[in-house]
Amino acid sequence: MLNFRDGPFRGLTRRSLLQSTAGLLSVSCVAEATRAWAEERLAGTGEVVVFSWGGAFTDGVRRNVYEPFTKATGIEVVDVVADLAEPQVKAMHQAGRVDWDIAYVATGKYPEMHESGMFVPIDYSLWDQESLEGTPPQTRFVDAVVVETSGMVLAYDSRAFPKGGPQNWVEFWDVAKFPGPRGLFGSTGRTNIQFALMAAGVAHKEIWPLTDDKLDRAFEKLNEIKPHISKWWTAGGEAPQLLNNREYAMCSIYDGRAMAAIRQGAPIKFAWDGAILGYDYATVLKGGPNTSNAQKLIAFLNRAQIAAGWTQGTNYPGPNTNQIKYLPPDLASQVSVNPENASRCIVEDPAWLMGKRPDGKINAEYIQERWLAWRAA
Structure with a gap:
């Protein structure tokens, strides 16, 4: 498990975050430096085929990452959109015909795909020193690197609690001090189980x-909390909408969804204490048509300024802490790579989740079975 109190996060202080304003004054110079570096180290021809989730995600990444990459290197980025990458990557691997170059893979799916040999090693020799120093070693694997971090956080309607709402899961469970309808993610149980343990004092x-x-x-x-859950939300957009409609007084919510809603004027506030962090990994697919170009795009998007562009375009940051100095102060204070926020979070243990129980069941499957049975009871 990651420990965000150690490693590259050490030395990032409140002062350094405030000084990020100064960094914004030199963005044009930094952009020129990034372009010149990419022209020298990553120039090429042809294209690179990249999986994407579509919608606002694709728009933000194309504007802040892919288009600058093409301009600097001459390599065209081709998006292929799907709800999930993993089933298609597995199908291509089994068929022996891989049409994509880069896929973004969920933490829980990575171990099996790694063991099956679906990815090629990441070429870290292409990365600049700032990228290597700013990205925790635990997020850089031989054949995958964290591309974005999502946090499940506690959010509340500021109109319901004008003097301040719940700041942790103990307070979420305190229906006397903080009355009102609640919401939790209904499809999977892992995050709710962790929230309940924190509410129980663990x-x-x-x-x-x-x-x-x-x-x-x-x-x-x-x-204890089940009678107070007015609705189990299942789609990411439900939580902010139900808060905005006053159908929730508080709920769990993805940090990116919360930040997007707040940017649009929604009366939502959220707390990082006890947030659950999850990752998606960028992988270069074995047998893809443009492996060399894929390695160059991975190196480009992990450069600190480009990582900041990814964050601004998607609201979900990659792990490069050096991006903080390129983010607007209001966003730098809200993202999970802010060390003050990261120190309050919990990182799931994917190795344990994929481990087998004595009865042969995978831990993640067993937990989900218990969750669904409890929901149905």
Whole structure:
């Protein structure tokens, strides 16, 4: 598991975040430096075929990453849109015909695909020193690198709590002090189980692994809050909409969704204490048609200024902490790579989740089975 209190996060202070304003004054110079570096190190021809989730995500990444990459290197980026990359990557691998070059893969899907040999090693020799120093080693694997981080955070309607709403999961469970309808993500149970353990007094560092005794304790705590859940949301856009409509007084929500809603004027506030962080990895597909160009795009998007562009375009940051100095101060204070926020978060343990129980079931599958049974009861 990652420990955001160590490594590259050490030395990033409140002062350095405030000084990010000064960094904005020299963005044009930095952009020129990035372009010159890319022209020298990453120039090429042809194209690179990249998976994308479509919609606002694709628009933001194309504007802030892909178009600057093409302008600097001469390599065209071709988007292929799908809801999920993993099923198609597996199908292409099995068929022996890989049409994509880069796929973004979820944490829980990566181990199996890695073991099956679907990816080629990342060429870190193409990365600049600032990218390597700013990206924690634990997020850089042999054949994958974290491309973005999403956090499930606690949000509330500021109109319902004008003097301040709940700031942690203990307070989320406190229906007397903070009355009102609540919402939690209904499709999968892992985040809610962790929230319940924190509400029961389990320290952040003691959450993982999710042993059977901890699961029993979590479901006992979930029994307390279940009557106060007015709706289990399942789509990412539901949570901010239901808050905005006053159907929720508070709920769990993806940090990117919350930030997007706040930018549009929604009366939403959120807290990082006890947030659950999840990752998507950028991978270069074995057998893809443009592997060399794929390596160059991976190196480009992990450069600090480009990483900041990714964050501004998607609201979900990659792990490069050096991007902080290129972000607007209001965004720098809200993202998970801000060390003050990161220190309050919990990072799931994908190796444990993919591990097998004595009965042969994978831990993640067992937890989900218990969750669905509890929901249905």
